[in-house]
Amino acid sequence: MSGPTELPPAIDVSNLRKVYGSGHTEIVAIRDATLQINRGEVVGLFGPSGSGKSTLLTAMALINPPTSGHIVIGGQPVMDGPRAMVDARSFRRQNIGFVFQKPNLIPFLTALENVQVALEINDTPAKKARERALELLEYLSVHPRADNLPVALSGGEQQRVAVARALANNPSLILADEPTASLDGALGRQVMELFTKVAHERHAGVLVVTHDARTLDVFDRILDVEDGRIQIRANHKTQ
Amino acid sequence: MNLAIRDIRHNAGRFVFTTVGIGMLLMLVMGMGGIYRGLIFEATLLVDRVGADLWVVQGSTRGPFAEISRLPANLEDRVRAVPGVAQARRFVSHTIQREHLGRPLRMVVQGLAWPDDRGEWVPLLAGRPLRQAHYEMIADQSLRLPLGEKIKLGKDVYEVVGLTRGLVGTSGDGLTFFTASDALAIQFDVPGEAMRLERAARRARVEAMDLGRLQPLLLDRAAGLSSGIPALAAPQVSAILVTLQPGANEAAVRDILRTWPDITVYSTQEQKDLLLAGMVDKARRQLGLFRGLLIMISTIIIALIIYTLTLDKIRDIALLKLIGARNTVIGGLILQQALFMGVFGFGLAWWMGLYLFPHFPRLVLIANADLISLGLIVIVISTLASFLGIWKALTIEPNTVLAV
Numbered sequence: 339m340s341g342p343t344e345l346p347p348a349i350d351v352s353n354l355r356k357v358y359g360s361g362h363t364e365i366v367a368i369r370d371a372t373l374q375i376n377r378g379e380v381v382g383l384f385g386p387s388g389s390g391k392s393t394l395l396t397a398m399a400l401i402n403p404p405t406s407g408h409i410v411i412g413g414q415p416v417m418d419g420p421r422a423m424v425d426a427r428s429f430r431r432q433n434i435g436f437v438f439q440k441p442n443l444i445p446f447l448t449a450l451e452n453v454q455v456a457l458e459i460n461d462t463p464a465k466k467a468r469e470r471a472l473e474l475l476e477y478l479s480v481h482p483r484a485d486n487l488p489v490a491l492s493g494g495e496q497q498r499v500a501v502a503r504a505l506a507n508n509p510s511l512i513l514a515d516e517p518t519a520s521l522d523g524a525l526g527r528q529v530m531e532l533f534t535k536v537a538h539e540r541h542a543g544v545l546v547v548t549h550d551a552r553t554l555d556v557f558d559r560i561l562d563v564e565d566g567r568i569q570i571r572a573n574h575k576t577q
Numbered sequence: 578m579n580l581a582i583r584d585i586r587h588n589a590g591r592f593v594f595t596t597v598g599i600g601m602l603l604m605l606v607m608g609m610g611g612i613y614r615g616l617i618f619e620a621t622l623l624v625d626r627v628g629a630d631l632w633v634v635q636g637s638t639r640g641p642f643a644e645i646s647r648l649p650a651n652l653e654d655r656v657r658a659v660p661g662v663a664q665a666r667r668f669v670s671h672t673i674q675r676e677h678l679g680r681p682l683r684m685v686v687q688g689l690a691w692p693d694d695r696g697e698w699v700p701l702l703a704g705r706p707l708r709q710a711h712y713e714m715i716a717d718q719s720l721r722l723p724l725g726e727k728i729k730l731g732k733d734v735y736e737v738v739g740l741t742r743g744l745v746g747t748s749g750d751g752l753t754f755f756t757a758s759d760a761l762a763i764q765f766d767v768p769g770e771a772m773r774l775e776r777a778a779r780r781a782r783v784e785a786m787d788l789g790r791l792q793p794l795l796l797d798r799a800a801g802l803s804s805g806i807p808a809l810a811a812p813q814v815s816a817i818l819v820t821l822q823p824g825a826n827e828a829a830v831r832d833i834l835r836t837w838p839d840i841t842v843y844s845t846q847e848q849k850d851l852l853l854a855g856m857v858d859k860a861r862r863q864l865g866l867f868r869g870l871l872i873m874i875s876t877i878i879i880a881l882i883i884y885t886l887t888l889d890k891i892r893d894i895a896l897l898k899l900i901g902a903r904n905t906v907i908g909g910l911i912l913q914q915a916l917f918m919g920v921f922g923f924g925l926a927w928w929m930g931l932y933l934f935p936h937f938p939r940l941v942l943i944a945n946a947d948l949i950s951l952g953l954i955v956i957v958i959s960t961l962a963s964f965l966g967i968w969k970a971l972t973i974e975p976n977t978v979l980a981v
Contacts, residue, residue, distance in 0.1 A: 399899070401976045444896065
């Protein structure tokens with residue numbers, strides 16, 4: 339098996355710029371952002387509200403085209419300015435996993451089915467999808483609750499299922515938007531450690547947008563966003 | 578994995594209640610069609626069963642069902658003399674409403690040409706055909722007259738000797754069968770006082786004429802029974818039913834009868850056409866309009882319910898789009914739910930109709946062809962109804978799911 343260093347970066351963003359409105363109403367949400375996340379790396383994206391974190395995340399998720407700049411995911415150019423170079427939905431399905439502040443599990447599906455659905459919409463046969471979903475739930479230690487509906491799961495269990503769903507199609511990139519915001523400290527830490535485990539063992543690049551300063555040590559790198567600009571924070575593990 | 582079924586399972590209560598509502602609406606649509614079929618069946622039932630080849634009625638009328646027809650009873654003798662005619666029998670038909678055991682009793686009185694026609698052709702549920710020239714009757718069970726029941730009509734009492742089922746007139750009133758003379762007696766029954774007054778008036782008219790003064794016996798005759806005055810016509814019948822000889826040329830018989838200026842002749846099919854065109858056509862159009870409206874209402878209700886269900890899971894749909902679900906997956910989820918709702922509603926309508934329609938006061942006849950066409954209509958309206966929800970789902974932005 340190839341090691342993470344031999345693989346292309348999970349995502350490579352260069353000179354990304356996003357402008358809303360025009361003329362007097364023009365707002366620059368992202369200013370020439372450049373960043374790279376390697377496979378197996380967990381990167382934290384910090385910044386105050388309105389700094390451009392979510393805009394950057396949605397641009398990287400191919401749901402909010404940038405005004406200019408380039409995005410390459412897993413070695414494949416996907417955005418050239420506002421122009422998509424791939425079918426965005428199909429590309430997301432195969433290459434990007436998402437985890438949100440709320441688990442956003444589909445309430446009418448069991449934990450197992452919530453993971454299985456991500457596989458089936460990527461054309462994995464039902465039986466194989468079920469086996470793979472169960473395997474992921476086991477990996478994240480939530481398999482005893484596989485047949486429970488989300489409403490019967492605790493917040494931490496729901497977030498683990500959400501992580502399992504994000505991992506379902508072996509994405510090269512996982513984008514997490516404040517995944518610990520609705521969890522208490524211990525659970526939040528568990529989820530963040532889960533990202534580290536996933537990144538290291540499954541060779542995915544993980545970008546976590548967060549305000550949570552209690553888990554700084556789990557990140558390999560930290561990026562700060564302020565007024566649409568990205569800066570690398572030095573020596574965060576010693577803070 | 579079928580997302581539509583899982584969502585329905587999760588919202589089973591709402592789905593069931595909505596489907597029951599849709600089912601009841603569709604049952605009304607189905608029932609309206611059934612009522613129309615029933616109208617046609619009932620309207621043509623007697624014409625079909627009575628077994629006449631030709632119907633001779635009053636000239637220039639469309640009787641005896643679509644309008645009143647009056648013919649002298651002895652016309653049957655003239656008709657019998659026409660070459661090719663095997664049998665001619667008088668037929669009396671009129672509707673009466675009387676009170677029986679404290680409730681109104683409406684019935685269509687049919688007079689049979691005793692002794693040729695004793696009602697053997699009437700399908701009996703219980704009892705027997707007529708055996709006497711007077712005071713016996715066969716009644717449809719919708720009139721709720723049990724076998725052996727005695728009922729006073731006019732001055733005479735009639736006993737129910739036979740019961741039929743499903744034999745009703747064009748207005749849905751149960752049929753009763755009497756001998757033609759009894760039917761006429763019931764139709765032309767006049768109270769005693771009225772009869773006395775009529776006789777006195779006749780005597781006064783004769784007295785005022787020179788004939789009355791010259792022939793005093795005429796005064797006594799004028800004050801007596803109507804049947805004792807040859808100048809007064811016998812009571813009239815509604816139609817003469819003609820049965821042709823085997824192999825007889827119907828057109829030739831009709832050509833002869835057509836030369837008689839006092840009558841009009843209809844074939845059985847023409848008699849049915851008269852009934853359907855005159856009496857049932859407006860009901861058909863009325864019911865058709867109601868059916869159309871109910872189908873439109875059903876479509877709108879299904880569309881609104883599906884739209885509401887779609888709004889309820891709009892974040893789930895946005896999530897599915899975010900994680901890459903194709904439009905066919907999302908559209909299929911909504912379309913399948915609309916179809917499930919329509920198809921289950923249709924099934925429920927059919928099932929409820931099985932138990933409810935037999936208790937309706939008039940016959941509700943559900944034909945297989947109508948069921949199939951309504952089933953297809955339900956599929957079409959369910960598909961149309963899902964479009965609003967699908968449109969909403971396909972226009973939702975995937976990043977909606979990122980909003981807290």
